[in-house]
Amino acid sequence: MEYRICLDRMEFRALHGCYELERKVGNRFTVDLEITTELGQVAAEDSVEIAVNYLTVYEVVRAQMTVTQRTIERVAMNIIEALYATFPQIRHIVCTVSKLAPPLGGKLEKVRVVLEK
Numbered sequence: 262m263e264y265r266i267c268l269d270r271m272e273f274r275a276l277h278g279c280y281e282l283e284r285k286v287g288n289r290f291t292v293d294l295e296i297t298t299e300l301g302q303v304a305a306e307d308s309v310e311i312a313v314n315y316l317t318v319y320e321v322v323r324a325q326m327t328v329t330q331r332t333i334e335r336v337a338m339n340i341i342e343a344l345y346a347t348f349p350q351i352r353h354i355v356c357t358v359s360k361l362a363p364p365l366g367g368k369l370e371k372v373r374v375v376l377e378k
Contacts, residue, residue: 262300263352267315269293273326277336280364284329289361291371292322292340297353313348321347333358337376345378354378 276284298313321363321371325339345351359373 263297264300266296266315268296268318269321271319273323275328275336277331277333277360278364279331280365283364285333287347288315290326290336291357291359292326293339293357294318295323295343295355295361296344296348298348298351298353299350301350301353313351317347318344325337327343333360333372333374334376338373341376341378346347354375372373 270292273290273292275290276287277282277290278288296313296318320374321343322340324335325343328336328339330336330339337356340356340358341354344354355375357373357375357378359371361371363369363372365372
């Protein structure tokens, strides 16, 4: 049996962007995750030791957000790869990375990419 873990709207200040100024002053980003994993004995044993730990997931995302990238596509891929490396029981990930108020010359709430693996 599988189950999904969702972490919604994790917010970070980071230095991602294709413009040099963005990589110097930074911007605000959000990350949303939907992780599908094998339930195994997690529920039966009520065991956090064998579960996909939410705190560890957050720490993995936070660490990846400190690695400056030019595209949010690369940021999302880094997050996905790091999560698979940390939790071999993960079966599928949907990762959305949004850049809030991107510098596009007009009023825009956000741009986002959605990657699945």
